Amino acid sequence: MPAPSRSGPAVIRFLDVHKSYRVGGRDVPALEPFSLDIADGEVFGIIGHSGAGKSTLIRLINLLERPSGGRVLIGDVDMTALDEPALRAQRRRIGMIFQHFNLLGSQTIADNVAFPLRLAGARDEAAIRARVAELLARVGLEAHADKYPAQLSGGQKQRVGIARALANRPSILLCDEATSALDPQTTASVLDLLAEINRELKLTVVLITHEMDVVRRVCDRVAVLDAGRIVELGAVADVFLHPRHPTTRRFVEEALPEEAAAGEAPFARVPGRILRLSFRGAATWTPTLSRVMRETGVDFNILAGRIDRIKDLPYGQLTLALEGRDVDAALAALRGAGIEIEELPR
């Protein structure tokens, strides 16, 4: 069920698209037929294991891969109907960054960032220099203009990649595993930069990743890809708190190691009913739980829990064992206070 997006109308539309590759004389499907709308201004994540079809899907947006069937629309332009020159012009509206940065090692940082400007026909050197300075300032690299890529760290190289991708003022930014080669701290700072760009430049961002934590930090909506199919699609908070497909559950568990470690087995010996409570937004900080338990005389035992953020929304999840005569009344009161409750099997 497509979740409502927080943002504007669809800017990227896949209409009944599918993709096969010709391998050894036969067509091997990489993406089964699907339709999908990505909204103007959202950060849309695509998560899947290796070989699920993520790169294929993201490369269909700028037609680096041509679909085997169906149509890809950017705004009201049917990308699949364009000839090469028209396609090249449309691609300028779409920036892209890559896992391994793809910088030109023999050129300075400034020249790397200027490259797409020159490619698009810019000749006024003073204007190019001014634009490059503006872009490097945005990504925090103004002091590095005259260095070469080999002199920069991985995180700095990706910032150059982002500056280069923004050079022609695109309305869409595609991120192909943009943080997979970076350590966790650098990943966090690059994701913060992407979130800032999305907010301030109102850019639509589509990113592919195999890490749910990347999705949790920056995305508004996520599609889970499994063997060429979109098996789950929705707002990140919904998918994260209530994953339905087994692949999604595995991704969420990988992102919550301590909770997964609590596992189901230890619950078998705990008396009472086992419930997982999810609090979102303001409910995360209110003392509803203690009030309801006091009023209903129900005892609770905390088995696992965490408080975290999904993008900028605080959320808490607690796994509790509840005992007492009025457990149902307590659950009704908690639900009435906006807390989501799931009963776990024992």
Ligand SMILES: Nc1ncnc2c1ncn2[C@@H]1O[C@H](COP(=O)(O)OP(=O)(O)OP(=O)(O)O)[C@@H](O)[C@H]1O
């Ligand atoms: N150019 C190609 N020729 C033939 N088969 C391909 C080609 N590109 C991808 N495939 C196949 O299509 C399927 C999807 O690949 P894709 O690279 O889109 O997946 P992915 O989810 O991005 O994986 P990874 O995370 O490993 O990059 C895989 O089975 C892959 O082997």
